[in-house]
Amino acid sequence: MTKITSLCVYCGTSSRGAASHRAAAARLGTLLAARGIRLVYGGGCIGLMGMLADAALAGGGQVVGIIPYHLKEHEIGHEGVTELVVVDSMHERKRRMFELADAFAILPGGLGTLDEAVEIIAWKQLGLHDKPIVLADIDGYWTPFRALIEAVVAGGYARPEIADLFTTVESVEAIFPALAAAPEPALGPEPERP
Numbered sequence: 363m364t365k366i367t368s369l370c371v372y373c374g375t376s377s378r379g380a381a382s383h384r385a386a387a388a389r390l391g392t393l394l395a396a397r398g399i400r401l402v403y404g405g406g407c408i409g410l411m412g413m414l415a416d417a418a419l420a421g422g423g424q425v426v427g428i429i430p431y432h433l434k435e436h437e438i439g440h441e442g443v444t445e446l447v448v449v450d451s452m453h454e455r456k457r458r459m460f461e462l463a464d465a466f467a468i469l470p471g472g473l474g475t476l477d478e479a480v481e482i483i484a485w486k487q488l489g490l491h492d493k494p495i496v497l498a499d500i501d502g503y504w505t506p507f508r509a510l511i512e513a514v515v516a517g518g519y520a521r522p523e524i525a526d527l528f529t530t531v532e533s534v535e536a537i538f539p540a541l542a543a544a545p546e547p548a549l550g551p552e553p554e555r556p
Contacts, residue, residue, distance in 0.1 A: 366494075366541050369394060370402040370463030372478040374471030375409035383410060383470045386500045388417040390469065390534040395421025397538070402462045404455070405429030405447070407440035410469055415440050428458045456481065465494040465544070467537050470503040479507070486527045487520075494544035495528040496537050504530065 373387055387410040394401050401418045404411055405427025418425050425443040430452055433439075439446055449455050456478060468479045485491055497504045508530065514520045529540045 366399055366464045368400040368402055368462055368464050369541075370459045370466045371414060371469060372466065372471060372475050372482075373403070373410040373414060373469035374475050375404075375406050375411050376472060377409045377413075379410070379470055380501060380503075382501050383503065384413055386498060386534045387411075387414040387469055390414055390467070390498075390537070391417025391419075391423070392421050393534060393538070394418050395423030398423075400424040400426060400462075402426045402428070402459050404459070404474075405439050405443070406433075407438050407442070410471065412438075412440065414469075415443055419443065426462060428455045428462075430455050460485075460491070463493065464547075465496070465541050467496045467498060467534075468504075469498050469534075470500055476507070483524075483527050487524060492545075492547045494541050494547075496540045497528055497530045498534055498537060499530050499532055500534075 371390065377384065391401065391414040395418045401415065401423060403414060406412060406429065407415065415425050415427065419442060426445045426447065427440050427443045428447045428449060429439045431448050431450060434448055447458060449458060466482050468475065482495055486495060499505065511525060515522050515524065531537055531540050
């Protein structure tokens with residue numbers, strides 16, 4: 363795998379989850395800064411998003427937040443990040459996050475995080491990218507998601523190989539070895555439409 367210089371992290375904006383989830387978000391931010399890996403994330407300053415960004419910034423890391431205009435006030439856009447990009451829509455947010463990232467890590471979160479996880483995995487299945495995706499299954503949070511994937515396969519709606527589209531780890535520290543073990547992406551950027 364080539365060196366990861368920019369990691370997109372999907373995670374929740376709530377602080378009501380388990381303390382272990384909050385600690386994992388902060389730890390990941392610290393580890394990204396220590397490794398000189400730029401954080402790309404949803405641009406909020408609350409919940410796991412805020413803890414992740416604050417820890418990366420405290421460690422001297424580069425942080426790029428992408429937030430839609432309509433959520434800037436709701437998710438309280440993080441004005442202290444290296445760069446806060448305000449976009450017009452959720453679709454543009456996800457596209458920009460994708461474009462800026464070499465790989466993806468998914469921490470616990472709500473429906474927005476689940477949406478982002480499913481979409482980035484589906485894009486990989488469709489051959490739109492082959493960037494590494496790592497689920498951080500902190501305290502078994504993503505176990506029901508993995509069971510859903512198994513149910514989709516068992517129901518005949520996907521091939522067993524979809525489980526190979528992402529790697530699951532149990533700690534944020536394990537994200538980095540998982541990324542290092544991933545094959546180097548062979549696909550270039552999606553071609554522009556005429």
